[in-house]
Amino acid sequence: xxxxxxxxxxxxxxxxxxxxxxxxxxxxxxxxxxxxxxxxxxxxxxxxxxxxxxxxxxxxxxxxxxxxxxxxxxxxxxxxxxxxxxxxxxxxxxxxxxxxxxxxxxxxxxxxxxxxxxxxxxxxxx
Amino acid sequence: xxxxxxxxxxxxxxxxxxxxxxxxxxxxxxxxxxxxxxxxxxxxxxxxxxxxxxxxxxxxxxxxxxxxxxxxxxxxxxxxxxxxxxxxxxxxxxxxxxxxxxxxxxxxxxxxxxxxxxxxxxxxxx
Amino acid sequence: xxxxxxxxxxxxxxxxxxxxxxxxxxxxxxxxxxxxxxxxxxxxxxxxxxxxxxxxxxxxxxxxxxxxxxxxxxxxxxxxxxxxxxxxxxxxxxxxxxxxxxxxxxxxxxxxxxxxxxxxxxxxxx
Amino acid sequence: xxxxxxxxxxxxxxxxxxxxxxxxxxxxxxxxxxxxxxxxxxxxxxxxxxxxxxxxxxxxxxxxxxxxxxxxxxxxxxxxxxxxxxxxxxxxxxxxxxxxxxxxxxxxxxxxxxxxxxxxxxxxxx
DNA sequence: GTGGTCTAGACCACC
DNA sequence: GTGGTCTAGACCACG
Numbered sequence: 001x002x003x004x005x006x007x008x009x010x011x012x013x014x015x016x017x018x019x020x021x022x023x024x025x026x027x028x029x030x031x032x033x034x035x036x037x038x039x040x041x042x043x044x045x046x047x048x049x050x051x052x053x054x055x056x057x058x059x060x061x062x063x064x065x066x067x068x069x070x071x072x073x074x075x076x077x078x079x080x081x082x083x084x085x086x087x088x089x090x091x092x093x094x095x096x097x098x099x100x101x102x103x104x105x106x107x108x109x110x111x112x113x114x115x116x117x118x119x120x121x122x123x124x125x126x
Numbered sequence: 127x128x129x130x131x132x133x134x135x136x137x138x139x140x141x142x143x144x145x146x147x148x149x150x151x152x153x154x155x156x157x158x159x160x161x162x163x164x165x166x167x168x169x170x171x172x173x174x175x176x177x178x179x180x181x182x183x184x185x186x187x188x189x190x191x192x193x194x195x196x197x198x199x200x201x202x203x204x205x206x207x208x209x210x211x212x213x214x215x216x217x218x219x220x221x222x223x224x225x226x227x228x229x230x231x232x233x234x235x236x237x238x239x240x241x242x243x244x245x246x247x248x249x250x251x252x
Numbered sequence: 253x254x255x256x257x258x259x260x261x262x263x264x265x266x267x268x269x270x271x272x273x274x275x276x277x278x279x280x281x282x283x284x285x286x287x288x289x290x291x292x293x294x295x296x297x298x299x300x301x302x303x304x305x306x307x308x309x310x311x312x313x314x315x316x317x318x319x320x321x322x323x324x325x326x327x328x329x330x331x332x333x334x335x336x337x338x339x340x341x342x343x344x345x346x347x348x349x350x351x352x353x354x355x356x357x358x359x360x361x362x363x364x365x366x367x368x369x370x371x372x373x374x375x376x377x378x
Numbered sequence: 379x380x381x382x383x384x385x386x387x388x389x390x391x392x393x394x395x396x397x398x399x400x401x402x403x404x405x406x407x408x409x410x411x412x413x414x415x416x417x418x419x420x421x422x423x424x425x426x427x428x429x430x431x432x433x434x435x436x437x438x439x440x441x442x443x444x445x446x447x448x449x450x451x452x453x454x455x456x457x458x459x460x461x462x463x464x465x466x467x468x469x470x471x472x473x474x475x476x477x478x479x480x481x482x483x484x485x486x487x488x489x490x491x492x493x494x495x496x497x498x499x500x501x502x503x504x
Numbered sequence: 505g506t507g508g509t510c511t512a513g514a515c516c517a518c519c
Numbered sequence: 520g521t522g523g524t525c526t527a528g529a530c531c532a533c534g
Contacts, residue, residue, distance in 0.1 A: 081232025
């Protein structure tokens, strides 16, 4: 479901957030579908419940999931993309960083576009 | 030379590292050219010298710059890209994160490839 | 655990780095084992925490240790040696320096090989 | 005569000291032979005369060379190795550091002894 | 509790 | 002048 690398510098709660979103993008979690409770997931991936809780809060804030008290947590029925200048700027910034880093690995534009295509294929395939 | 956003979650020393590398990739800093001394840059961007020093150490570790004791710091004459599995994995991971984030902004593959192309143009143009 | 000679010309953080690695090579620190926290070690050897931190960063960069956020620092489970031309060159250079220095102490090749053997024995014995 | 790498972390004056000693060990500089004056050498290797001067002072302190005022600088006629506990300890320490570093490159005792032998051959061959 | 970042200010070696 | 090291003390995110 979600793979955690405790040695990563990316905080665990963020790995969970990204992991859930990845599952949704891939389609292995569908709109309206129930996701594990905090306790369940914390047991599954052996992570402190507080950490899972923090991740779920963040996902709720981003309107990726909805918590219905007493019934559980569900993938938001419909996510309506909205213009979000900040997040777009972040994406552009990340892409710039990737390109600079790639330069120092000897990768050119085609290599990067190739990796982008590969990544999309990999996601759709699942 | 290097723009610092003190409110960014990206640490200042990392912003400096990326900023210097960006200048080199864009060509506004050329191989062999001297970059500002630690104290100079720290004054310019009003950041503690230790922070600049940390950035420069990291850049030297990455062989992006060379420091000549008593004379200053210079852009490495020639950077020979070498296979670095770890860094390639980091790039792939960043791209995956970008794609997931982009999905939630309603951007598709073509949008991303478009941004990649734009970013390359922007860099070469300078 | 780690002995510091404040009068040595070798910087303290480097003495810590080498000291930890020596413990691992000798086997007194085993893979997966926890090493003292930055604050603990800084208290133990009466050195500023920042200095210990710098040493730990370097060790992590070399993949000798892993730090798990909030839980502490651990000897890497498995260290996979990889080709590193730079470090090999450094070793060759160090050996050359040793040999030249040894000449001026009247030591010949056999003496050096003897010391090498002794040092290995000493390490395995512990 | 002496190769200088201004980018090295080893200070230039120390590179000169080691370089001269290496020449003597190799036999390309013989006992009693004249070595270049400070000015000559500083021109030859394009290094600040003060730096060469400092190197020569150090070599004199170590009784490796003798300066005869008005006549020049000469390789000491005869170097009598003396027991010098400190320097022996330094050599042992260097060897220990080499062995630890070698461990992390996957080199074992035989590899190290091999490099020692190679280095001796290389020196005698010149 | 953990490590990571940043500031301020000091000292030192090198050139 | 340069960068490198170290100390002291502070703040923050993470778990």
